[in-house]
Amino acid sequence: MKKCSDFVLKMDESVTLAAANRAKALKAQGRDIIDLTLGQPDFPTPKKIGQAAIEAINNGQASFYTQAGGLPELKKAVQHYWTRFYAYEIQTNEILITAGAKFALYAYFMATVDPLDEVIIPAPYWVSYVDQVKMAGGNPVIVEAKQENNFKVTVEQLEKARTSKTKILLLNSPSNPTGMIYSKEELTAIGEWAVAHDLLILADDIYHRLVYNGAEFTAISSLSDEIRNRTTVINGVSKTFAMTGWRIGLAVGDPEIIAAMTKIASQTTSNPTAVAQYAAIEAFEENDKSFEKMHAAFEERLNKIYLQLSEVPGFELVKPNGAFYLFPKVTKAMAMKGYTDVTDFTTAILEEAGVALVTGAGFGSPENVRLSYATSLETLEAAVTRLKDWMND
Structure with missing residues (x-):
């Protein structure tokens, strides 16, 4: 057998x-x-974050299941963080807290991809994107970003890859593995192209604050209401706050998609680890340097x-x-x-x-x-x- x-x-x-x-x-x-x-x-992990976890354990807060979509207090912390670093406001029904950003990506594909739907993925790409699309029954369509073009794809390349089955464009900026960042102008052109062809956008922003030498991160979701309404942002605490082992990620986007992803989470992880969520609240508040x-x-x-x-x-x-x-x-x-x-x-x-x-x-x-x-x-x-x-x- x-x-x-x-x-x-x-x-x-x-x-x-x-x-x-x-x-x-x-x-x-x-x-x-x-x-x-x-x-x-x-x-x-910064000591203040670890201390917040210890306090949650000592007063019994970490002993029980939380809501599948994450603690309300953590969602409020994410709201404040979003206003600071994304420059637009979000509501709690637009937020999902997950057991790591990798699971947020998985939940997104499971919630949005039907069999044979195509997801455009620029290469070089993070190693799990392709297999996660396949897990959901979709077809990853790879568009090669040349080193000579700073590992970035153009609208012309994306249009050549688009078919009647194309549903989602995935963008990772700053990128793993290349570290390259799309400019505001490049993202605007890409976002408007996605709007024109009624495509969803998945923005993996996990490295959004790790930019150097005067470079600036632009969130594609911040460019216009039309682009934002079709964009789901993936982020988390792992990279920015040195919390890879705590496994707290998040997704921000359209309430319908977030509700569908929450349903996926409820049938898989139940909820992110409670003690890690209390630590993440402290992380997003950033009370040290x-x-x-x-x-x-x-x-x-x-x-x-x-x-x-x-x-x-x-x-x-x-x-x-x-x-x-x-x-x-x-x-x-x-x-x-x-x-x-x-x-x-x-x-x-x-x-x-x-x-x-x-x-x-x-x-x-x-x-x-x-x-x-x-x-x-x-x-x-x-x-x-x-x-x-x-x-x-």
């Missing part, structure tokens, strides 16, 4: 988690591995490591202005070392140089590798030195 479904047998494991697990396994064997795989801040310190460190790392990585033979980079990743093109480097497959090349770097990167193949970009600079500058510089030495060997 076949125990697993055809679908899951065809599904790939997340390449970022697979790379991280391989690095951990080698470390457990005693190997000296520098791990640049995971996209999580190396800073601890932890974010500013973390942001300054990321900006310094980007500016220094970008220059150093650019000197690695065969590595070609576009300097990003958001998130915390570098995504160099390595076709020349592969040729220099005798490789034609980027995953094999990444494996060789791990085994021979002791540096764990993530293959670009999982992001829809078989010419690139991703590294996270969400680790110490000393560690990053040591990793670049190993890459230089390996390429020059």
Whole structure:
């Protein structure tokens, strides 16, 4: 008897988690591995946030189920946060709190996608988008964003990809894995195109405050009422507040879609973890300067490591202005070392140089590798030195 479904047998494991697990396994064997795989801040969760969780436990608030869509107090905190950083007001029926932003994405696709609906996804893309669309029975339509165009797609490319079955456009800005940001003008053109063709927009804004060197984040949902009414925004506390392990995400959008996503949550997760929700209330209130310190460190790392990585033979980079990743093109480097497959090349770097990167193949970009600079500058510089030495060997 076949125990697993055809679908899951065809599904790939997340390449970022697979790379991280391989690095951990080698470390457990005693190997000296520098791990640049995971996209999580190396800073601890701020103490005030942790204290809020402790207080919720001590006074018994964390002991019970909450509403499937999240605590009312947390939704109010999100409302205030939205006014500050998105510059428009939202109502509580436009908010869903989820067990991580990844689940918010999943709930969105399950709530909106019918079999054979098409979802346009620019590549490079975050590793889980494609499989999540497939889980919902939809068809992911990949539009390649060239490195020469700063990894951004144009309206012309989107129009070529659009068919009568197209329902959703997915945008991730700042981007994982590229760190690139769409300008207000670019987003306006894309948003107006979506309105003209009656498409929904899914905006993954999880890195919205991690922008550097004077760059500005523009929320596509803030551009006009027409664009906002068809846009669902995904966000959360993981990146901005160094809370990856707390698993609190959120979705903001049309009340009908949010209600449908809440129904999905009620039949799957029941509710996000109560204690994490109380911690998230404190996070959104931002009663200390932890974010500013973390942001300054990321900006310094980007500016220094970008220059150093650019000197690695065969590595070609576009300097990003958001998130915390570098995504160099390595076709020349592969040729220099005798490789034609980027995953094999990444494996060789791990085994021979002791540096764990993530293959670009999982992001829809078989010419690139991703590294996270969400680790110490000393560690990053040591990793670049190993890459230089390996390429020059």
